[in-house]
Amino acid sequence: MRLKDDEWTIAHLHQHLQAAVDLEFWTIPYYMSALYSVVDRTAQAVQLVQSVVNQEMLHVQLACNIANAYGLSPRFAAPVYRGHDIPHLDFALDKPDPRPEFAPYSAEIRLLDIPRINGMCLIEYPEWDTGGKAILRDTITEYGSIGEFYDALQYGAGLLRRHIQGGVRQVDHFSAFYNNMPSLTVTDSDGDGYNQVVLLINTIREQGEGASGASAALPAAYQNTADDSDPSWPHFQKFQTIRQTVGKPLTYPVTLAVDYSDHQRALAATLAETFGRFRTALEQLFAGGNPGGFVPLMISVGAGIQNCWKNGVTPRFG
C-alpha cells in the first residue's frame, strides 16, 4: 500500500533501514559461499565476486551508520536462504519483470553456478526509472527492485532529516580503501547530516546497480582505490560479466548432506556456530560496543566457508 508523505513516520523509516541492513547482510553469505566454492583463486570470477563481497561488507556498515544516525541500532537475524526468497524484494513487482532474463535463479546456498549468478544479477538489477518521485510503501516487501527500495528509503530519510544525530555509533573500517570518498560515516546532524546520509545511500546504489545512468564507469568517488580489479564496474556489471563471458569456473565437488562424515558434519556445525557468534559481534559493534573478537570472527567465517567447500560440505549459516 502506498503511503502519503505525512504518513511516513520514523517507525517506517526504521523498518526500511532494518530492511536495508537485512538485505545487504543477506547477500554476504550468499555471495561469499559462491566465491569460495571456486577452486582457482586467480579466476576472474573469483576476483569479481570477491570485490563485490568486500563492498557488501561496506554496504552493511553504511546502512548501519545511517540507521544509527536515525536512532536505530540494527539487529542481525539469521539470514534464510530458501527457494527464490530474497529479503524484502519481489522481482515480480518490477516492470518489466526481469526474472525471465535471469532464469533459473535460486536464493539457496550452493556453489557458484548459473542459478546463483542469475540470483546475483537480480539482486543488483538496475531500476527502471519511473520518471516520478519515489513511491513510499507501507510494506517493505512491496518493492520490485533494490533501486526502488533505496529510492523510498532516501525519500523518507529526507522527510525525517530532523531526526538525524551525527556521530552516534558510527563505524568505519573502509575509508582507507576509498581515497576519493569524503566520508563513510554520518558525523553531522540536520542538513549536513542528511547530505552525508544521501552520500552513503548513493554509495550503496552506485556500487551495486550503477545508479548514475548509462555510463560504464562509476564516478571516482565510489571506486575502490586499493584492491578491486575492476573498480569502475558496479556489481551488476561484474555479475553480468561472469554470466555472459566468464562462464562457470571449476568448483569443489560436493557431498550430499545425508552422506556427510562426522568430520564434514563438524565442519558445517563449526561454520554455523562461528557465523552465529559473528552476528552477535556485529550487533554489538553497531550498537556502540567494541567486541574484541569481531575481526577474527569476520575472517573466520570466510575461512570456514572455504574449508567447508574444500571438504565437500555445503555451507550453512544457521
Next chain:
Amino acid sequence: MSTRTVFRVHPTINFARFGTSQDFYYSPETSAGLPLDGTDTTGGLPLQAAADGTESFVRSGDLRDADGNLKRQAARFRLYAYDLAGPDAYPNGGGVEILPGTTLADGRTVAQVVWTVHLANKKANNYCVVSSEGLNAFADGQVPQLRNPQVYGTPDSETRLKSLVIDPGPRALVAGGTPGAVVDFDATTPASYSDGKGGIAENADYPKSFPSGLLYEPMGAIDTLGELRTDAQGRLLVLSAFGRTAGKYDEYSQVVQMTGDTNNPSWFDDAADGPVSATLVFTDGTVAEAFGGWVVCCDPSYAPQIRNVVSVWDDVFDAWVRTLDLMPSLYANGVYNGDYVPNFETDIHPVFRAAALQRWTVNLPPIAQRAHAAVDAIAAADDPDQTIMAGLTFIRNPNLAGETSVGVPLMPLSLGDAGKAFLTVTPTQYFFLEQWSKHRFNTAAAPALGPGELLDQASLSNCLGGRYVPGIEVSYTIRQKDIYQQDWASTGAGPFRIKHKPLDYSRAVAAKPFLKGGWIPLRHQDDGLEPGDLCKFMAIPWQTDYNSCSIHQTSINGTNTATGSPTTLYWSWPAQRPDAVYVADEVVAKVLPPQKWSIRGQGSFALNPRTASTFQDPLEAVQQWDQIGIVLQGTVIDGNDVSPDHYLEVASQLQDAGDPDEPVLAWPFNANPAKAVLDGPLGGIAGGARRAPAGRRRRGR
C-alpha cells in the same frame, strides 16, 4: 661399527653487520621472535659480553657507543665435534663444543685453533641485478649486463679484477694464542692463512686490491673489509667493516651520480663475504681440519626480533629438503610424504608468529593487526578447523604460480620475489601448513637439534628470505644447491654448508689477481665458491637498496598483473626493513603513540607516498644509514615505561625537531597516480582499464 670424530664450524653461515663504531656485540644465537625458555624476551637479539665474561641480550643502551656511533655485530663462530658411526642424517642432534683446552672422548686435547677467513667484495665486477628476472637472468646460457661496463673485459679479465674487486686476501688468527689479538683485513696487514700443520703462513706478495684513484668517500675511505678477533673462550669473531661507500669522479670532476637502487656504476661499498676455516691443533702435535663455515658482512639488523614470514632459513631448509635429500622421510623422489607429521611449535607456529610481529615495523591497519594476533594465538591444542586459518583460505599457495598475482585476501601481503607481485611461503612451509590443516601434526617436543644445528637455524632465521630483489643479507643464489657441500652425509660435513673452492694461497703473486670472476648460477658449477661469491649478487652500494626498499607498487618487480589498483603500495621487506615504527620515547604509560616512519626528518619528506620512509637523495642514504633507529622488545628497553609485549624503536638519530615530516598513512595507501591515468577518459584512477560487455541499458536517472 667404528665411529669417527669430525669437527664442524657453526653456524654454517653467519652474519657480521655494519656499524660505525669500533665497538661491537655478538651475533644472535636464537631465532627471531620465537619464545625462549625462562624469559619473556623473544629470540633474535644479539649478545653483549660483560667484563666478567657473562653474556646477555643487548639492551637499548648497548646499541651505540658513548659517542653515538652504531656498534657493529661480530659474527661468532664455534667449533663442534661429532662422533659419527656412519653417514650423517639430519637432524644429528649431537655435537659437543670444542674450545682450546677441551679434551675429546678419544683423549686428545685441543691446544689451539687456527682460524682462517678470507673476505672479498666482487660486487663491482659482477653482473647487474635484474629485478624482473632474478635467477632467470642467468638461464639458457645468458647473463645480465655487467656492472661497470666502462671497464673493458669479462669478469675474469685482469683489468676488471684489479680495479673492481676488493680483496685484502686471507687472514689467520690463533685461538688460544695471543689474547686480544686483532687481525685486520686492510691493505697493510699481511695475508695469512693456516699452513695445515698447526701454524700460520704469510704471503707478502698476495695481490691485495682496494678502490683506488680519486674517490668520493662520504663516510671515510674503504680501507678494510673487517677484522678477526676471538672471544674470551677462543671462539672466532669476524667483524665487518664500517658500512662505507666510495664513488668515482667523472670526466667533469663530478661524483658519478647514483642512478638507481641496485647497480650503481663507479661506486663501491665495503660489504664482503668469504670462507671460514679452522685447523685444530692438539697437544700431541696432530692436527685436524674442521668443516668450515661462511661469513657474510652486511646491513645492520634494524629489527632483530621481528621475524620474517619467510626467512633465509626457510629458503635454505626448503632447498635442502627438495634438492639435497636432507630429510627423505619428509621429501623424496620429487614429492612430499603425505604421512610426514610436522611439529606444531617448530614447523608451523613460527609462520603464525611472524605474521603477528609485522605490525611493529609496518603500518598495518588495526583490522590486520587483530587478525594477525588471532593467527598468533592459535595453539597446538586447537582444532585447525575452528581457527582463523581454517582451510588455509587466506594463504597464497606457492605451488600455484598465478596466485602470486592475487593480493588481498591472500597472505603474505608483501611484495614477492623477482617477477612476482606478491610473496609466498616456501613449498615446504606450505606443506607443513597443509599437514596442520589436515590435522596431521604433533604437539610433542620436536626432534632435538644439536647445539650447532640450533646455531645454523638461528643464524639464518634472522635474515630476510623470500624476496631476493636482491635481498638484504644474501640473494636468490642461497637457494641453489650448487653452492653447497653436497656430500654432507657421507663426509660428515653436515648440511647447510657452503662449499669452499680450494685456494692455494702460496701460489699468489703480486702481479696477478688471485681471485677470479667466480661462481654464477645455473652453470652446474659445484666446485665451490670463492670469497665474495655470495655478496656480489647484492646491490651496490647496499644503502641505496635498503633505502628504496620500503614501500612499492607491485610493478617494482617488473610485473603488474596484480589484482587491484596499480598505485596501491605494499611493503618490500616488512620485517627486516622497518617502514613505520612506534618510537619508545613517545610511549606514555605503556600507551602506544601514532607510528612514525623509520626514515624520517631532514631529507626524507616524500612528495609521493611511494617514497615515504626513504631518504629522497641516495647520497643521504649512504651517509645517514647509521642514524636509523633499531626496533627492540620492551623487555630490553631502558628508561621508558613500555610494555614487555611491545616492540619499539630506540636509538634513532633521525628525530630532529622541526624537520618537515609526514604522518604515517594507514594501509591501504596509494602512490600518486601518473597524470595520464588521472586524465583518462573515465576520469578515475583505474577506470576503464577493462570494459564490461554491454549489459542491459538503464534509463538515466
